[in-house]
Amino acid sequence: MDILQKIVQQKSREIALKKSLVPPRYLEHSPLFERQGNSLSQALQKSGSGIIAEFKRRSPSRPKINQHSPVQEVAAGYESAGACGMSVLTDVHFFGGSLEDLLIARSTTRFPLLRKEFIIDEYQILEAKAHGADVILLIAAILETRQIKDFTELAGSLGLEILLEVHDEAELKRAFIPGIQMVGVNNRNLKTFEVSLETSKRIAPLIPEAVIKVSESGISRPEAIKDLRKAGFRGFLIGEHFMAADEPGIKAMEFIKAMEP
Numbered sequence: 001m002d003i004l005q006k007i008v009q010q011k012s013r014e015i016a017l018k019k020s021l022v023p024p025r026y027l028e029h030s031p032l033f034e035r036q037g038n039s040l041s042q043a044l045q046k047s048g049s050g051i052i053a054e055f056k057r058r059s060p061s062r063p064k065i066n067q068h069s070p071v072q073e074v075a076a077g078y079e080s081a082g083a084c085g086m087s088v089l090t091d092v093h094f095f096g097g098s099l100e101d102l103l104i105a106r107s108t109t110r111f112p113l114l115r116k117e118f119i120i121d122e123y124q125i126l127e128a129k130a131h132g133a134d135v136i137l138l139i140a141a142i143l144e145t146r147q148i149k150d151f152t153e154l155a156g157s158l159g160l161e162i163l164l165e166v167h168d169e170a171e172l173k174r175a176f177i178p179g180i181q182m183v184g185v186n187n188r189n190l191k192t193f194e195v196s197l198e199t200s201k202r203i204a205p206l207i208p209e210a211v212i213k214v215s216e217s218g219i220s221r222p223e224a225i226k227d228l229r230k231a232g233f234r235g236f237l238i239g240e241h242f243m244a245a246d247e248p249g250i251k252a253m254e255f256i257k258a259m260e261p
C-alpha cells in the first residue's frame, strides 16, 4: 500500500468516528458558518506576491520540520509578510496538524485560508466551513470524477473555493470540471516524494486559460517564481522552506522581498 492509500484508509476511520460523535448538523451551528468567504482566487488574480504560505509541522517525508512555532504567530507573520493566503494542514496523524490550528489561524488573520486536507467525504467540507476556511483542497489522485463534481457543488453552496490538485496530465483531464477556480500542480510525487518544478511547467499549458494556476511544493528560491510566472502560474504554495526556519513569518517576508515585482 502506498502512502496515499494509507492516509485515505486512516482518514475514513477518523471520519466514521467523528460523524458518530459530532453529527453534521452541529457543525452548521458554528458561527463561522455565517461568515462570508475571502476569495483566494481573487487575491491571486490581483497579482501581489502570489505566495500561499503553509503551516506544516511535519510530513511523512520530513518527520521534524518545525515543532516550536505557535500557529497564531506564524499566521500573523505570513499575513504581514504579504502572503496572499495561508494553507493550514489539518491532518493529525501524518502531518501533526489539526482543525484547531485552522480555527486559531482564522481568529488571528483576515486573509484567505486553505484547509489542507485529504478530503474524501462531504463531512470534511462542512468542517472546513465551520472552522473558518475559505478554500478547500481536492486531490484528484484520491477522488473519482463524480465525487469532485459533488464536492465542488457543496463547497460552492457554502461559499468555499476549490483548489484542485493534480500530478499529471491524465489526472487533469479526468478531474477538471467547470466551477473550479484554481488548479494546483503538485511538484512532489506523493508516491515517491520526488520533487521537480518541471512538472508544473509541463502541465501548465493544458490548464484552461480562465483558471488560476498554482504551483505546489519544492519551491525554495525566489528566482524559481520568475520562471513559474513565465509558465503562467499566479500562485505559489510554499511550506517547508518557510517552516524550517526559526521564524517562518520572517523567512516569508525575506523571500517575498527578494522576489521580483
Ligand SMILES: O=P(O)(O)OC[C@@H](O)[C@@H](O)c1c[nH]c2ccccc12
Residues within 6 Å of the ligand: 054, 056, 116, 117, 165, 186, 216, 217, 218, 219, 237, 238, 239, 240, 241
Ligand atoms: O513543503 P513544500 O515542499 O513547500 O510543499 C508545500 C505543499 O505544496 C505540500 O505540503 C502539499 C501539497 N499537496 C499536498 C497534499 C497533502 C499534504 C501536503 C501537500
